[in-house]
Amino acid sequence: MRGLKNKGVVITGGSRGIGLATARRFLEEGSRIYFCGLEADEVAQTIQDLSPLGTIQGQVCDVSDEEQAIQFVAAAEEALGGIDILLDNAGIAWEENFLEMTAEHWDKILSVNLRGMFLIAREVSKRMVARASGGAIVLMASKNGLAGEVKYAHYNASKGAIIMLMKTMALELGPHGIRVNALCPGYILTPLAESIDSPEFIAAYVNNIPLGRVGRPEEVAAAYAFLASDDASFMHGTELLLDGGQLAQ
């Protein structure tokens, strides 16, 4: 991809699943990375595993905690010498019937997926505007932000809201040369997905996907790389769906 070499890239949730594959992809593109995760041992392991590929640093940060989010972004800017790209990726999910959904569970999902996404995006955007060098921001939404799925009312609501957050950011940040877009993956096989669904469920689920398989984290990493790169220089305020054709039905 054009325009990723030597860029300072911030990734939230970079220690597992899609975020981990994305960190690997951006290192291969020659970017420099500062990421966060929740578990200290996973963060340390990621740095150890990916350091041979290039410059990667990271720390523990709960993105839903405002103080931690502010500290993380400040540390990232200092380490990278300026943030060019934000991949706002961290998110959580679990299944729950709507009629039994507790307010605590609703708040938890919305707090990480939406409040956390907003806090990191706001802090990075402030710094990009002050630096006046433009930038690219990709928010992680989901196919479930575009269409409902049973047992995910809280998750789906958070992802739908992220799409409107992205569109509003695009209106306000476009004049500063900062492009903002969102990714909407369908079913991607990651630790998150495997923590929810059995192999039998996944085998049956692929019947809903015209391509006949679930997606891989590396395929989402490629979409992140495209949206963040100069190859997507006129893409702004839009959501990119990669779901094997599931929503085409």
Ligand code: NDP
């Ligand atoms: P994983 O659970 O595999 O990885 C999630 C990452 O986010 C981990 O690095 C985790 O850190 C981090 N994380 C979780 N909570 C927080 C928090 N409060 N603060 C900071 N970091 C946190 O998830 P996926 O890779 O599957 O998902 C990544 C994103 O992609 C999510 O936003 C998800 O909603 C979205 N998505 C996933 C799809 C899928 O099918 N897998 C489909 C569509 C969208 P740690 O490991 O330290 O806990």
